[in-house]
Amino acid sequence: MDIILLERVEKLGNIGDVVSVKDGFARNYLLPNKKALRANEANKKVFEANRAKIEADNAEKRSAAESHSSNVEGKQVVLIRASSNSGQLYGSVTVRDIAEALNADGADVTKQMIVLEHPIKTLGVFEVRVSLHPEVAVTVTVNVARSPDEAELQAQGVDVMEAMFEQDTTGFTEAYDPNAEPGEIATEEADETGAEDSEEQA
Secondary structure, eight states, rough: OOEEESBBBBBTOOTTEEEEHHHHHHHIIITTTEEEESSSSOOOOOHHHHHHHHHHOOOOOOOOHHHTTTTTTTTTEEEEEOOOTTSSEEEEEHHHHHHHHHHHHHOOOOOOGGEEEOEEESSEEEEEEEEEEEEEEEEEEEEEEEEEHHHHHTTTTTOOHHHHHHHHHHHHTTTTOOOOOTTTOOOHHHHHHHHHHHHHHO
């Protein structure tokens, strides 16, 4: 379907551009959200008659978004979630969760502004884009952790899951004697035990 863009749409074009898109994308997203018009002769005339107003309105909204961006850019929010030992969340972090966390921190954004390619399903620190306007986007940091303490470690660059795995492995290695037969006490331990018994008898 050929459409006329009423605002800049990423990877498609700018205001006034006539582009071809899949029918479903036009019907389900662009047209109902008033981001575009069908590119027929009547709509082309309507658009040209209102082009100046459409562009002026867009410039005003862009300016407001640029002013607003300073209140959102670089914000860091922490979301506490339960997870498995491998770091997989029980559930996922969605655009709604991120928007609510940002708004609790005074960002004033809507979930439609959060650009999340895929729901977040693991622990970690993620850079997330917030589109305040088709031409104004900023980046925020979402820290997903199991506790405030872990969130603090992750914010410092510590891979919590890797650190925990290393601790588990280290503990296992210390308790394991590669030279011992199953059920056998390590030689050094046996010698120490014998020495202690001799001292007690003396």
